Amino acid sequence: MKLWLGDRLTEEADARISPLDRGFTLGDGLFETMRLSGGAVLRLDAHLARLAAGAQVLGLPLPGLDLAGALAATAQANGLSEGVLRLTLTRGTGPRGVLPPAAPSPTLVITAAPAGPALPPARLVIAQTTRRNELSPLAQVKSLNYLDGILARQEAARRGADDAVLLNTRERVAETTIANLFAVIDGALVTPPLADGVLPGVMRAAVMAEGAQERPLAAFDLQRADELFLTSALGIRSVGEIEGRPVSAFAAAERLRARIPGA
Incomplete structure (x- = not known):
């Protein structure tokens, strides 16, 4: 190379x-x-x-x-x-x-x-080992300091999951270790606001332009969501399970993949 x-x-x-x-x-x-x-x-x-x-x-x-x-x-x-x-x-x-x-x-x-293979719907857990510090200026910087994410990803692996959702110090949902998180709740497409410790993702911004709304989310909201999906620069990945609960709706993610280049 x-x-x-x-x-x-x-x-x-x-x-x-x-x-x-x-x-x-x-x-x-x-x-x-x-x-x-x-x-x-x-x-x-x-x-x-x-x-x-x-x-x-x-x-x-x-x-x-x-x-x-x-x-x-x-x-x-x-x-x-x-x-x-x-x-x-x-x-x-x-x-x-x-x-x-x-x-x-x-x-x-x-x-x-090279590009990797398409991934199946992700299995998520909510990290218990660490929290996202929404008060730090580093929360919105894509820095080389990734140890919180590494600890949470190791926890996810131990629990048989593909990734972990990070809560912030106020127990609000921030993001996963490598992606922004979106949810369809009561018919609305929502995502946590940047102020809750969210990295300003490039694909996140593209989805926001399609009509998603910012809204503080708690772990409870993820358990009642009709659909969940993750976004990163490499695309949109549906979520098939959160804390052991199956999530079977994929329509919003599929619609966005058809509309956003590279999603």
Whole structure:
């Protein structure tokens, strides 16, 4: 595989990142996962806008190069017109300690992979091991600090599920470890508001444009929902089970897949 490192393409076997890179030592950085379709990155402007917003929150300078061009070059170098691109941006190397260097030199990595197979409806549980901190500015940043999600995903695996729903500190539904969550309740398509600790997903925004409404949700609401589905940059995935309760309605997800490119 060829990847983009810094300002150029390189072979994976030749790629080198310093062990002092703050992305490795402190998780100091951001990432974007993007769907490649027909040789183009879907909703590229939205991804780059979210990257820029996250960089502003972290005080992290963006690389002074054409990111769209680097993404396209990485896809082409790997012979992919359909697949997944991941852009990772760290603050680069720095001295020991938490305080970032005054003039950081960020590290940029872009990788490419073929698209995976279509997934069956997801089985969900509600995480008991951790909570989403809706008060943290990181709640709306796609950062490299993913340990809450990892703990919850491990819990889901132990309980025989595919993913875990994260509640926030007020016991409201936020999202799953890797996706935004939508529900059809009493005929309305709803999703938790950003203020409840929700990452501003790119596919989430596309579904919102189709008429979904923001509304605080409790775990009880998920148990009575007629339909549930998950959204990420890679598409829309129906939910077939929540805490052992079967969910058999898929009509809203199917309608949105037909209307939204890459869903």
